[in-house]
Amino acid sequence: DSTALRERLPEMVAARFGNQDDGDDDGPRPGPTQCHDITLYPEIGLAGGACEGYGLLLDISDPANPRRIDAVADSNFAYWHSATFNNDGTKILFTDEWGGGGQPKCRESDPMEWGANALFTLNDGEMEFQSYYKLPAPQSPFENCVAHNGSLIPIPGRDIMVQSWYQGGISIFDWTDPANPVEIAFHDRGPVQPDEPSFGGSWSVYWYNGLIVSSEIARGLDVFELTPSAYLSENEIAASKTVELDYLNAQGQPKYVWPPSFALARAYVDQLQRSGGLSAAELADTRETLADAEEETGSTRQVVLRGLAEDLGGVTSSDAAKVRMLIEAVLMLAG
Incomplete structure (x- = not known):
């Protein structure tokens, strides 16, 4: 089963490829011979x-000498792709x-x-399995x-991803809590042919400067914009649009940085309302x-904003981390 496989993986990898920590620096470095992405x-x-039979975590702090620091496998996975x-x-x-x-795997x-995603947390260089996420609509x-293929959407304070699922369409899901990922939006064109197998x-699909761009194999290019819902507020969307990239290569993942804006501060307020981290009066x-x-x-x-930051610093909240994000956003606005 998957749990047993994960526990046995280190010895299996060592048996097949050698142990990088055996102190022997002679000879070729052990490791897989190919990865998909x-x-x-x-x-x-x-x-x-994503190395076909398993997933690797690599240390690339010295780009000329990348080093494998962890590996995972899963008997539910057929082809580790990205x-x-x-x-x-x-x-x-x-x-x-x-x-x-x-193949139809949904x-x-x-x-x-x-045919799903496997979600892991990273702790001291080790990957710890949390859950799976799969397109929920059959x-x-x-x-x-x-x-x-997919990419992150820069919603501040949350881990939101948009992902392609071939004829399943696209799914936008929140994996801020990796043990409980949830879909928050989707688009599905339906089958290319309603009564016979077809490819398409x-x-x-990737987020790029406020737009979501999807390459549809059989029917062309789809371009989307996010709209507010119970799962995503207007302020969160506005804050995401303040992030601007010069270019995007999804295999060279960029770090999103949000410039100071009132939308950013209000996005955190909306999230605190959603989580119950502030009372109605405080909101x-x-x-x-x-x-x-x-x-x-x-x-x-500046005086008004610094006063707000001071007041928020005295709040007792069940979502203290998000309150700190809000305070930081307010202080950035104050300059």
Whole structure:
């Protein structure tokens, strides 16, 4: 089973490829001979290798001498295809392209663990399995469907990803809690042919400067914008649009950085409302003070914002980490 396989993996890898920690520096470095995709995250000095039979975590802090620091396997995975880190580098997600993308693996009869994502936390260089995520809507037996390419969406304070699922369409999901990922939005064109097998669907989908761009194999290019919902507020979307990239190579994952903005502060307020981290009165006062500050300029705005940060510092919250994010956003606005 998967748990037993994960426990035995280190000795299996060592038996097949040798042990990198045996103190012997002579000869070729052991390791796999091929990977499907390797995602580099230079800002944190790590890379995730989806290496067909298992997933690797690589130390690339010295780019000329990458080093394998951990490996994972899963009996539910058929083909480790790609990897994505969360923005702060505390989690990693691997996709399983079961059937090479040409098979219907999202039928109601297919296990949720097949052709899905496996989510891991990163702790002291080790990957710890948390859960699976798979497109939740069952697809027909005529639709090729399996986890494929995607990218993070820069929603501040959350880990949100958009991902292609071939004829399953695209799924946007929240994996901030890696043990309980949940879909928050989707788009599905339906089958290319309603009554016979055919090949098509979203091959890859990426967020880029406020837009979501999906390459649909059989039917062209789809371009989307996010809209507010119970799962995603207008302020969160506005804050994501303040992130601007010069270019995007999904295998060279960029670190998202949010510039100071009132949208950023309000996004954190919305998240605190969603989590119950501030009382109704505290939420109302914070929103009113932000509105007052936005009407002001110069030193007057600075005084109002610093006063708000001081008040928030005295709040007792069940979501203290998010309150700290809000305080930091307010202080950045104050300058």
